[in-house]
Amino acid sequence: MYQGRGEALNRVVVTGIGALTPLGNSFETSWEMLLAGKCGIRRATKIDVSVFPCQVVGEVHDFDPAEYLDAKDVRRNDPFVHFAVAATRMAIGDAQLDMPNENPYRVGTIIGSGIGGLQTIDTQSKIIHDEGVRRVSPFMIPALIVDMASGVAAIAVGAKGPNFSCTSACSTGAHSVGDAYHFLRLGKADVMLAGGAEGGVNPFSFAGFSAMKALCTSRNEQPERASRPFDATRDGFVMGEGACVLVLETLEHAQARGARIYCEIVGYAANCDAHHITAPVLNGCNLSAAIRAALEESDIPLAAVDYINAHGTSTIYNDLCETNAYKLCFGEHAHNLAISSTKGATGHMLGAAGAFESAVCAKAIQTGIVPPTINYENPDPQCDLNYTPNKPIKRDVRVAVKDNMGFGGHNAALVFKKFEAKSVTM
């Protein structure tokens, strides 16, 4: 095994969380709403959705980007970047990280987006066709490229360490957290700002996902019941927008500054179905392999896993594939796991999903509470595990797994563990 610069690998901990989601404009509010069984999905208000078969979405409301960026930067950037910067500032505040006291070259940023600046593409492509190429904004390219989430967040807080964005559709958030964890593990940085951002409420994304028949179209009159992961009547996902950023640190750095620690990250693995552009392999063999590989990196036995925060998109195939993967990976222990998908409440925040759900794992470990899968009413005989229906449960979560799958066949799995100063073999 590669051992960094000839030294043991660093331990990595989560010390800060910032988020804005359809459930609220902070992580704390979003978490409270999750536990209360609330849903952030409504009929769309930001665009006219009357022409689309799906008319429901998880929007971020009452958000003023000028609270986080100066007016010029608000105008230059796409909403997904506004969200990324807001979540970054909140995460640094939560971690009580004093940036002027940090070596800026040791603070890196990996904030991805599943799609990037679709709103900018939408408005500027209209201009190209209606007014001509000379009227296109010089800010079009910087506003739409995915990596501007990391770029602008770094400018905002002065983080000069490793900086890029990773994009893997709906698994972007998990890959971002995982890559950041590896940077820290290998000693390439002391602190990483890791997460995802998505500004999905625009005609482009509604039209595109509608054409794929991937969205829930049966509950336009009952938006709060549209996203129903693992329920037998699920019929598609519901888009959500928002961002989540986690502050990850080497344990050494966190302890040196006396940081509060949510949990430790102990494993990460990623692989690919290499099968189809959008359809998962239904028997779950590849996702199962990714989860196993992440657990092997962490040296944690399968039976020690308490909680899985599922990708749980509320599409027929995703939820079945995941259920099969858990059974394949964990065998009998699959039935002892507490599993939940928080997308019933948030909708699918695409590139931000894995980051928010990683934060949910950290909070579940910290509080000993597993948030529920809401809208679970009709058991599906093929999905017969414990999905923590509708109400949170108390459980001492020592080990939590987060998995995400993205169009392109990307599978990613992360392992979070309750922090103990002395590394304990489980």
Next chain:
Amino acid sequence: MDREAIEKRVKEIVVKQLNVNMEQVTPESSFYEDLGADSLDLVELVMAFESEFSNEVAGEIPEADADKLRTIKDVVDYIHSKAN
């Protein structure tokens, strides 16, 4: 259109696009050195001038001309010369 009217409209555009206060904007103000603009801001400013003064500049400020516009006064002189 007289110079004064042109200057007033140019200043209003600059205040809005560059997010600066009207008091900061004098005829001698340089976009780069005094008003915090970067090269992308300049492209966008020229586009805004083209829209605002589309009759005066016949819808377009050629790049060779745009490159010479460094201060408020440069812009006012340019539009004034084109308008008359």
